[in-house]
Amino acid sequence: MISEIKSSPLEAAHVVLGAKLVPFAGWNMPVQYTSIIDEHTAVRTACGIFDISHMGQFIASGPTAAAWLNGLLTNDIAKLGIGEGQYTLMLNEAGGVIDDLIAYRTGETEFFLVVNASMIDEDFAWMDARKNANVTLRNESAQWAGMAIQGPTAVEVFAKVFPDETLPPRNGIMTTAAGAVVCRTGYTGEDGFEFFSPAAEGIAWWDKFLAAGAKPCGLGARDSLRLEMGYPLNGNDLSPERTPVEAGLGFFCALEKGDFIGRETLARQKTDGPAVKLTALRYLDKGPPPRAHYPVVSADGTVLGELASGVLSPSLMTGIGMAYLPAEFSKIGTPLQIEVRGRLFSAEVVKKPFYKPAPSA
Numbered sequence: 001m002i003s004e005i006k007s008s009p010l011e012a013a014h015v016v017l018g019a020k021l022v023p024f025a026g027w028n029m030p031v032q033y034t035s036i037i038d039e040h041t042a043v044r045t046a047c048g049i050f051d052i053s054h055m056g057q058f059i060a061s062g063p064t065a066a067a068w069l070n071g072l073l074t075n076d077i078a079k080l081g082i083g084e085g086q087y088t089l090m091l092n093e094a095g096g097v098i099d100d101l102i103a104y105r106t107g108e109t110e111f112f113l114v115v116n117a118s119m120i121d122e123d124f125a126w127m128d129a130r131k132n133a134n135v136t137l138r139n140e141s142a143q144w145a146g147m148a149i150q151g152p153t154a155v156e157v158f159a160k161v162f163p164d165e166t167l168p169p170r171n172g173i174m175t176t177a178a179g180a181v182v183c184r185t186g187y188t189g190e191d192g193f194e195f196f197s198p199a200a201e202g203i204a205w206w207d208k209f210l211a212a213g214a215k216p217c218g219l220g221a222r223d224s225l226r227l228e229m230g231y232p233l234n235g236n237d238l239s240p241e242r243t244p245v246e247a248g249l250g251f252f253c254a255l256e257k258g259d260f261i262g263r264e265t266l267a268r269q270k271t272d273g274p275a276v277k278l279t280a281l282r283y284l285d286k287g288p289p290p291r292a293h294y295p296v297v298s299a300d301g302t303v304l305g306e307l308a309s310g311v312l313s314p315s316l317m318t319g320i321g322m323a324y325l326p327a328e329f330s331k332i333g334t335p336l337q338i339e340v341r342g343r344l345f346s347a348e349v350v351k352k353p354f355y356k357p358a359p360s361a
Contacts, residue, residue: 008053009145009199013206017216025118027054029219036220040314043188043225044357047151048217049209052194053202056120056141058113058127064134065109072127072261073103074244076254080105085171085183087252089244090123095265096240097247099123100232102185104173112173112181114194116234144181145202149214150192150225152358158182158193160212161205167193180205187222189229189357224311227320230280230352236292237278237308237322245269246324247278248352277330278308280352281338283319287345290319295339296347304329307338315355319345 006027008014014021019030030051032039042048060069069077075088085104089097099119104112115123124139131137149157158167168174168184175181181196197205210216223233232238232247244253245266253266281296290310295303310321321338329336334349 006054008051009202010051010053010147010206013203014051014216019216019218022219024219025054025116027117029054030216032218032220033216036218036224037314039215039217039221040224042215043151043190043217043221044315045152047149047153047157047192047214048188048221049206049214050148050150050217050219050222051206052146052148053144053199054117055146056113056115056117056123056139057144057146057196058115058124059110059138059140060113060127060135061107061110062135063109064132065111065136066105068131068135069103069111070257070260072130073101074253074260074262074266075103076257077103077105077111078257079254082107083168083172083174085173085185089238089249089252090126091244091260091262091266092240093261094240095243095245095262095269097234097238097242097244098126098240100234100238100249102183104183106173114183118235143199144196145199145205147195147202147206147209148186148188148192148222149195149209150186150188150190151214152190153213154190154192157209157212157214161208187231188225189231189353189355190225223309224314227309227311227322228313228315228353228355230322230354232278232322233309242278242324243269243274246274246276273327275327276305276324277327278322279325279330280350280354281307281321281323281336281347282316282350282354283338284346284348287319287338288340290321290338290340290345294321296323296325297337297339297344298329299335299337303339304336310338313354319347320354 073088101115183194186192289312307321337344
């Protein structure tokens, strides 16, 4: 049975702007307004704004909330001061990724969690089934509108909308005088922030950011921007069958903090080395855009795996992608081929990120 497609609280604003809306993770979301290249370039050179209202927001609180989260998530919650956040992952018993998320400490015993849109119900059920009497978990996803304001001029845009307030430091979180939540994080590699307001106020805030100089951007540009940085997409590059170590995210797994779900597998892979690795590939010559599920082939014609993600990079003007490959084929400089509709295109293994943004001022 197909679930009803949900509408963002900002959908009316997208319609006015002429956005092309498509189903994504159970939501009707804008994929582009003008063109993906135009919107991608705006984020790399100035400032873009994305609707992220489809993302989920959980509030975890209680005297043992920190210890409880540390048993569910890979990173070390204990390292967070009030007003700080961290990237982390939630794993199944075998070490596979259920979801990747951002956890922010908003009080001594309270945490604000931002989870992926397609995983809201599954994440909440998994966490709720494992909480104790001293922990309260609330799913507030339907109450919030969300926006990501990203790019070299994002700080200037914020200052125009909030002339009397200051952005938190990188990975920080704050609540504005107007009651909106601002997180200094993003998914593009550029400076910027994510902004959450009560759903009914979303369009008013969206319009204020547009008036301050942010260009509306859709999911197409969001995907090309994150892939240029080598950032994984849950459901493509991350899955319950793959571990964070295999995905190259071992840095976000604090094995030293003590036990957490999935730790045993990660510890073994860190000691022995993973058999497969999420590997960055780049075309050597011009070719059609690489896409997820296209085969990756060795120099002798052996199919080694398939692309988890792929795109024609607007910044580099060449095809890039990521694939889980046997570890011996993941070394930088290894020549490979990507099969596109029966034709083979030369590629090689490269270091992530594919693109390095200019340092922010």
